[in-house]
Amino acid sequence: MDNLLSPFSAQTHLHDGKIHIILAASGSVATIKLPNIAKALGRHHNVSIRIIVTKSAERFLREQSLEQPSLEALRIVPGVEAIYRDEDEWVYPWTRGDPILHIELRKWAHLLLVAPLSANTMAKMTMGMADNLLLSVIRAWDTTGTVDSTFKRRKPLIFVAPAMNTAMWNHPITGRQIEILEEDWGVNNKGKDGWVSVLRPMEKSLACGDIGNGAMMDWEAIVRIVEQYIGVQPQGGISVSG
Numbered sequence: 001m002d003n004l005l006s007p008f009s010a011q012t013h014l015h016d017g018k019i020h021i022i023l024a025a026s027g028s029v030a031t032i033k034l035p036n037i038a039k040a041l042g043r044h045h046n047v048s049i050r051i052i053v054t055k056s057a058e059r060f061l062r063e064q065s066l067e068q069p070s071l072e073a074l075r076i077v078p079g080v081e082a083i084y085r086d087e088d089e090w091v092y093p094w095t096r097g098d099p100i101l102h103i104e105l106r107k108w109a110h111l112l113l114v115a116p117l118s119a120n121t122m123a124k125m126t127m128g129m130a131d132n133l134l135l136s137v138i139r140a141w142d143t144t145g146t147v148d149s150t151f152k153r154r155k156p157l158i159f160v161a162p163a164m165n166t167a168m169w170n171h172p173i174t175g176r177q178i179e180i181l182e183e184d185w186g187v188n189n190k191g192k193d194g195w196v197s198v199l200r201p202m203e204k205s206l207a208c209g210d211i212g213n214g215a216m217m218d219w220e221a222i223v224r225i226v227e228q229y230i231g232v233q234p235q236g237g238i239s240v241s242g
């Protein structure tokens with residue numbers, strides 16, 4: 001856990017031998033899967049997790065049911081080093097030379113997993129907006145892999161798992177935004193050296209009663225994809241620490 005008396009500095013963690021994951025949630029019902037994802041990734045002894053929630057996401061984790069513990073309860077999950085809300089950018093009165101939280105988190109991270117990615121945060125992300133902590137980290141991402149190259153061997157990726165109502169998903173604006181994420185910024189797009197991987201939603205009966213596409217990919221499948229990427233599964237994968 002961090003020393004709360006001083007601001008977080010990436011530098012002090014850069015050579016801890018761990019894989020640094022920012023696990024973020026924006027305001028979708030699928031935020032209730034965040035505890036499961038944190039626990040599953042935290043099982044790996046070489047994984048270190050910092051959680052970011054948007055203001056809306058925070059509302060889904062207020063101990064209102066067994067599957068919705070408080071955010072504070074996640075502090076004791078092995079591997080979880082810190083939990084951040086927007087206000088944390090401003091906890092320490094900033095003076096020149098002080099660390100800036102969203103930049104420090106960017107430097108620290110080997111990957112960012114946004115699960116769930118709400119329609120609102122997806123729209124803002126693709127527009128380049130940065131009006132909260134999560135979006136500031138995303139906007140400041142090292143998209144070329146050159147800014148933080150002295151302490152990271154490979155370009156860090158952003159995995160996003162959209163989750164929204166079927167009608168929201170079917171809206172034409174969604175297609176345009178997915179196009180930006182997959183075709184312009186996508187990591188697997190031919191010939192382009194992107195940094196975003198979209199974990200596409202699935203079809204099911206949604207929490208709101210509608211049936212159709214838009215539900216977040218199964219959280220276990222998300223975990224498996226991340227595990228494979230960071231190389232903590234028996235079949236191996238890509239090592240991102242360095």
Ligand SMILES: Cc1cc2nc3c(=O)[nH]c(=O)nc-3n(C[C@H](O)[C@H](O)[C@H](O)COP(=O)(O)O)c2cc1C
Pocket residue numbers: 025026027028029030054055056057117118119120121122163164165168
């Ligand atoms: C109970 C409830 C459930 C919601 N579920 C979703 C959802 O699954 N996906 C989504 O995109 N928005 C959902 N919303 C709307 C978002 O929370 C809202 O657009 C919010 O502004 C998102 O903010 P954020 O992107 O900063 O987290 C839901 C709202 C409520 C009240």
